[in-house]
Amino acid sequence: MNSIGQGLAISSNFSRFKRGDLVIKQELNRLLELDQQHHSSRPLLTSDGRIRLRNPSTGTTEVGIQWSELLERAPQYFSLRYDRIRAREEYGKEVSEQESLETVQLSADADHSIEVMRAWLQKEECGGLTVAQSGALLALAVFRSGTPVGKLLSRNVLPGSDDGGKGTRQRSLVPLPLLPDSREALKELFNSGEFRRLAGTWGTKKWSKEKAARMSRKTGLLIWHGLVVTLINHLWSGGGEKVREKVQRSPLLGDWGSKLADVRISYHGEVVEKSQHLTLDQIRPGLPPAGYGASVPLAELCDGELKEKLMNPGSNVLKDEDLPADVPRPKVQASREQWNMIVKDLYERGLVEAVEQPLLVRGRPVLNGSFGVIKPGKFLEDERPVLRLIMDFRGTNSVSKVLTGDVRSLAGAPALQHLVLLEGRVLRMSADDLVSAFYLFAMPPGWSQMMAFSMKVPWTVLGVEKEGDVYVGAKVLPMGWSSAVGVLQHAHRRLALRSPLAGAGLLGRCEIRRDAIFPDLEEALWSLYLDDSNLIEVMTKKVAKELEGRPSEEQEHLRRAYRHWGIPVSLDKALIRANSAEKLGAVIDGDGGVLKTSTRRVYNNYVMPAGNPSCF
Numbered sequence: 001m002n003s004i005g006q007g008l009a010i011s012s013n014f015s016r017f018k019r020g021d022l023v024i025k026q027e028l029n030r031l032l033e034l035d036q037q038h039h040s041s042r043p044l045l046t047s048d049g050r051i052r053l054r055n056p057s058t059g060t061t062e063v064g065i066q067w068s069e070l071l072e073r074a075p076q077y078f079s080l081r082y083d084r085i086r087a088r089e090e091y092g093k094e095v096s097e098q099e100s101l102e103t104v105q106l107s108a109d110a111d112h113s114i115e116v117m118r119a120w121l122q123k124e125e126c127g128g129l130t131v132a133q134s135g136a137l138l139a140l141a142v143f144r145s146g147t148p149v150g151k152l153l154s155r156n157v158l159p160g161s162d163d164g165g166k167g168t169r170q171r172s173l174v175p176l177p178l179l180p181d182s183r184e185a186l187k188e189l190f191n192s193g194e195f196r197r198l199a200g201t202w203g204t205k206k207w208s209k210e211k212a213a214r215m216s217r218k219t220g221l222l223i224w225h226g227l228v229v230t231l232i233n234h235l236w237s238g239g240g241e242k243v244r245e246k247v248q249r250s251p252l253l254g255d256w257g258s259k260l261a262d263v264r265i266s267y268h269g270e271v272v273e274k275s276q277h278l279t280l281d282q283i284r285p286g287l288p289p290a291g292y293g294a295s296v297p298l299a300e301l302c303d304g305e306l307k308e309k310l311m312n313p314g315s316n317v318l319k320d321e322d323l324p325a326d327v328p329r330p331k332v333q334a335s336r337e338q339w340n341m342i343v344k345d346l347y348e349r350g351l352v353e354a355v356e357q358p359l360l361v362r363g364r365p366v367l368n369g370s371f372g373v374i375k376p377g378k379f380l381e382d383e384r385p386v387l388r389l390i391m392d393f394r395g396t397n398s399v400s401k402v403l404t405g406d407v408r409s410l411a412g413a414p415a416l417q418h419l420v421l422l423e424g425r426v427l428r429m430s431a432d433d434l435v436s437a438f439y440l441f442a443m444p445p446g447w448s449q450m451m452a453f454s455m456k457v458p459w460t461v462l463g464v465e466k467e468g469d470v471y472v473g474a475k476v477l478p479m480g481w482s483s484a485v486g487v488l489q490h491a492h493r494r495l496a497l498r499s500p501l502a503g504a505g506l507l508g509r510c511e512i513r514r515d516a517i518f519p520d521l522e523e524a525l526w527s528l529y530l531d532d533s534n535l536i537e538v539m540t541k542k543v544a545k546e547l548e549g550r551p552s553e554e555q556e557h558l559r560r561a562y563r564h565w566g567i568p569v570s571l572d573k574a575l576i577r578a579n580s581a582e583k584l585g586a587v588i589d590g591d592g593g594v595l596k597t598s599t600r601r602v603y604n605n606y607v608m609p610a611g612n613p614s615c616f
Contacts, residue, residue: 021075028074032067129196131417132220136195139223143190149234156230157187175233178226185222198223275371275390278334280341281380282387283372288436288568293350294475295566298441301491306405310487313446316401317359327361328394330369332455343457343472351439354462355473358452361399367454367471368395368480391478396450405486406493411514411527413586416595418518419538426544427590429581430535430555432562433573434492437531438484440567441477441491448473451481485530492528495561502564504557512536524554533558534583544577551576 035044044052051064129137142150156178189195198219276282287293299310309316332339346352358365372387379385421427434440443451456469477484496506510519512527519525525536535554539547551559555576562569575581579590587596 024075024078025071028071130216130220132198132216132223133196135220135224135227136189136198139186139189139227140193140195142227143186149231152234152237153186153226153230154190156226157183157190175236176229178229179222182222182226182229185219186226189223274373275333276374276385276387277338278332278342278370278372278387278389279338279384280345282384283342283389284345285378285380285386286375286388286436287345287349287351288439290349292436292566292568293346293439294442295350296441297444298477298487298491299444301441301494301565302487303494306403306487306490309401309403310444310447313444313450316403317361317450318399318401323361324398327364327366327398329367329454330392330394332369332453333371334455336455339455340457340461344461347462347472349439350442351474351476352453352472353448353475354459354464355448355452355471357449358471358473359396359399359450365452365471366395366399366450367452368393369454389479391451391453391474391480393451393478393480393482395454397480397482400450400482403483403487405483405488405490407486407489408515409493409511409513410485410489410529411512412529413584413588413595415512415514415518415527416536416586416588419521419536419593419595421538421593424540425538426541426579427588427593428537428539428544428547428577428579429575429583429588429590430537430552430577431573431575431581431583432533432555432558433570434531434533434562435568435570437488437492438477438479441488442475443477448475451478488530489528492530492533495565496526496528496533496558498561500557500560502561504554504561506554506557524552526554529584532583537577544579547577549576 032044045067046052046063049067051067051070052061053064054060055062139153143153144150198216299307302310334342343352358367360366369392371390371392373390374385375388419427450473452471452473456471458469459466462470462472477488493511494503496504497508499505506526507523510523510525512519512525521538527534527536535552535558537552559569581588581590585597588594589596
């Protein structure tokens with residue numbers, strides 16, 4: 001691109017591939033069809049398929065080559081013609097005078113830069129690209145842009161560009177290092193300009209499509225790694241127009257180390273801040289409604305080996321030789337006064353019970369802790385944040401086996417990239433969210449002894465007129481237990497798959513799962529992600545309008561199953577054949593057929609921790 005700005009064009013930048021050849025032939029055939037429709041009295045082809053051509057000198061019609069021969073020659077003709085045009089100095093000057101992503105000074109005006117970037121994205125041929133190819137295309141554009149971040153990306157591919165001074169110690173988290181493999185992948189990309197064939201030659205792909213796919217994914221991952229590392233380092237340096245040889249710390253970004261230490265990412269993709277001390281007022285909004293805690297017998301919704309393990313808690317304890325040298329003893333992060341109040345409330349809701357003898361390992365009780373994490377955007381009237389109660393089960397996790405359950409079936413938003421909407425078709429999504437799902441399911445007897453908390457409470461807190469203190473243990477599926485995700489996913493899927501007598505009766509072949517082939521779009525699809533149920537339908541626009549606001553048959557079956565088991569759902573989060581939705585951190589546009597990251601997720605995960613600097 002830099003050479004274009006100097007008035008010259010590189011013909012290799014405009015070389016065509018097999019797909020381009022096919023497009024040229026396809027368009028020529030379409031022109032032939034149009035000619036036959038509008039000029040049937042003067043057909044272009046003879047009966048044997050030869051082309052009729054008018055001789056400009058004599059004015060007579062002559063018969064030329066076969067149409068099939070023209071189709072074979074056409075791609076080469078157009079390629080040579082484009083090469084000649086783009087090699088002219090006038091063409092290079094015209095292109096260099098046009099404002100584009102490669103020429104605009106992005107640091108001068110952020111709003112104007114965004115408009116230029118949007119125009120570039122609309123102009124580029126991004127349709128049909130994989131995630132890996134899209135990353136390679138974006139990396140090429142940034143590299144050729146001449147912008148500050150583009151210059152930094154160019155400097156990063158040089159050997160030793162991020163190794164730091166010899167014998168010096170980097171005391172800060174950033175600048176982040178660039179993997180050598182990533183540097184090589186970027187260097188090869190920039191040298192070749194090839195963003196489609198990331199797995200090598202077409203011969204490699206024909207020899208082994210599976211191996212080529214793995215190579216393409218690996219290369220794409222390395223390229224995305226290089227982009228992200230470069231962008232983070234660019235933001236950290238202040239995002240200035242001039243790329244310095246020695247990157248300086250930006251005073252606007254503060255201490256990255258402490259910022260990153262204070263946050264985590266939940267399974268929903270939300271930013272979770274560091275642990276907070278518990279108070280009853282702050283956790284009460286997140287607890288299940290009265291009468292729903294431990295209301296669903298977990299084992300009754302489980303099958304096979306998992307059910308056997310749940311019914312025999314002691315069989316899940318590790319053997320002596322597999323036990324850790326030191327068993328963690330996490331603390332309850334609450335004052336004794338507040339913990340007594342919290343336990344009283346949890347006990348009344350059926351979430352905990354008295355444990356006189358916790359599980360013993362090497363003669364010592366296995367005990368656990370508890371803390372709170374802030375629920376984003378939710379506050380009490382006194383402006384204190386609402387907290388999600390987290391049961392810190394590092395003690396139990398260290399001495400027990402992990403029950404994987406159905407964790408391998410969890411399919412996030414990226415799975416929906418398999419959906420392709422044809423012309424005139426739209427996607428409609430229905431969804432329901434279980435209320436306080438983890439606290440609804442009662443663990444079988446005996447598990448509370450393995451799930452005891454480290455801070456005792458007086459017997460009187462539990463309504464028992466008895467002197468002394470006692471441990472309490474969880475009766476429900478605890479969020480901090482290492483097996484909780486797989487077990488909940490298993491129970492929810494069993495509820496969906498069982499016959500309508502005790503379940504929803506959904507079809508297994510229509511389930512979107514990470515560990516299975518993507519199902520056929522001819523039927524309504526469904527997917528469960530822990531406490532979320534999602535139903536997807538592809539239909540014509542006319543049918544979508546007729547069914548607007550009416551729940552699908554599958555959604556009604558699921559809701560009937562929830563009522564049967566006494567499981568509450570959130571009416572505020574429910575979707576009924578919606579044309580757009582935000583699920584698991586992604587925005588789904590059912591009319592436009594677009595899957596993208598939500599602005600809120602990007603802002604929370606990337607912009608907020610960085611002090612909101614400009615990306616380009």
